[in-house]
Amino acid sequence: MLIEVTDLSFSYPSSEPVLDGVSFSVGEGEVFAIVGGNGSGKSTLARHLNALIPVQSGTVKVAGMDASDPSNLYSIRRACGMVFQDPNNEFVSSVAQEDISFGLRNFDFPESEIPGIISRSLARVGLAGFEKRDPHTLSGGQKQRLAIAAVLALGPKALILDEATAMLDPEGREQVMDLALSLKSRGVSVIMITHFVEEAALADRVMVLSSGKVLALGSPEEVLTKEEVLKKARLFPLLPTRAYLSLLEAGLVSPGASPLFAEGLWEAMCR
Numbered sequence: 001m002l003i004e005v006t007d008l009s010f011s012y013p014s015s016e017p018v019l020d021g022v023s024f025s026v027g028e029g030e031v032f033a034i035v036g037g038n039g040s041g042k043s044t045l046a047r048h049l050n051a052l053i054p055v056q057s058g059t060v061k062v063a064g065m066d067a068s069d070p071s072n073l074y075s076i077r078r079a080c081g082m083v084f085q086d087p088n089n090e091f092v093s094s095v096a097q098e099d100i101s102f103g104l105r106n107f108d109f110p111e112s113e114i115p116g117i118i119s120r121s122l123a124r125v126g127l128a129g130f131e132k133r134d135p136h137t138l139s140g141g142q143k144q145r146l147a148i149a150a151v152l153a154l155g156p157k158a159l160i161l162d163e164a165t166a167m168l169d170p171e172g173r174e175q176v177m178d179l180a181l182s183l184k185s186r187g188v189s190v191i192m193i194t195h196f197v198e199e200a201a202l203a204d205r206v207m208v209l210s211s212g213k214v215l216a217l218g219s220p221e222e223v224l225t226k227e228e229v230l231k232k233a234r235l236f237p238l239l240p241t242r243a244y245l246s247l248l249e250a251g252l253v254s255p256g257a258s259p260l261f262a263e264g265l266w267e268a269m270c271r
Contacts, residue, residue: 022213030190032190037235043163043193048060049067051067051073081152085164104117144164144165161192227241227245238261
C-alpha cells in the first residue's frame with residue numbers, strides 16, 4: 001500500500017479529539033475519497049498524510065516512510081503533494097513558470113532540467129503555453145490546475161486535494177475533477193477531501209468521517225447509498241438514491257440495493 005494509517009488520533013490544545021482511532025490504506029493509482037461535514041476532521045487528516053501535522057498517536061506511513069520520523073518529512077511531502085481550497089494562497093510569483101520552479105528549486109532539481117519539467121507539467125494539466133501567464137489572471141479552474149501542475153512537477157506518488165473544488169463554479173469543478181481522475185491511469189494516487197457526495201461517487205473507495213471517527217469505508221455503492229450513515233455525517237445522498245428511497249416508501253419499486261446513479265434508478269423502476 002502507498003499510504004497506511006493505523007489507529008491515528010489527534011487533538012489540538014484544549015480540544016476534544018479531532019481524529020479518534022482512524023485507520024485506512026490507499027493503494028497505488030487509487031482514487032480515494034474522504035467525506036464528512038464541517039469539523040469532521042477531514043483537513044486535519046489530510047495534513048497528516050502530507051506530514052504538515054506531527055503524529056501524536058498511531059502511525060502514518062507514506063511510501064514506506066514513517067511520518068513520525070523527522071528525517072522523512074521532506075521526502076513524504078515530495079511523495080505526497082497537496083493542493084488546498086484557495087489556490088490564491090499557494091502562488092508565490094506573478095509568473096506561472098516561476099511559481100512551478102519555486103518547488104523544484106526547493107527540492108534541488110538540476111537547473112538545466114527545470115524549463116522542460118515546467119513545460120511538461122503545464123501540458124499535463126491542459127495549460128500548455130501558460131509559462132508567462134500571471135496566475136491571478138486565470139479562471140478559478142485554471143488556477144487550481146496550475147497549483148496541481150506545481151505539485152505534479154515534483155513527481156509525487158500521491159496527490160491530496162483538500163476541498164480543492166469548493167470555491168469553483170461548476171465548469172471549474174469539472175475541469176479539476178477530470179484532471180484528478182485522469183491521474184489514475186498514470187499510477188498517481190488521488191486522495192480527495194470533499195463534502196461533495198457527487199465527487200466522492202467517482203472514487204474507487206470512500207471513507208466517511210464524523211467527529212473524527214470512521215463511520216463507513218468501502219466502494220461508493222456500498223457507502224454513499226446508506227442514508228443513515230450520510231445523515232450522521234451531515235451529508236445527503238445523491239438524487240437517484242433519494243428518489244429510489246421515496247419510491248420504495250411509496251411501494252412503487254421493489255426492495256433491493258439503493259442505486260447511486262441514474263442508470264441504477266432506471267433499472268429499479270423497470271423491475
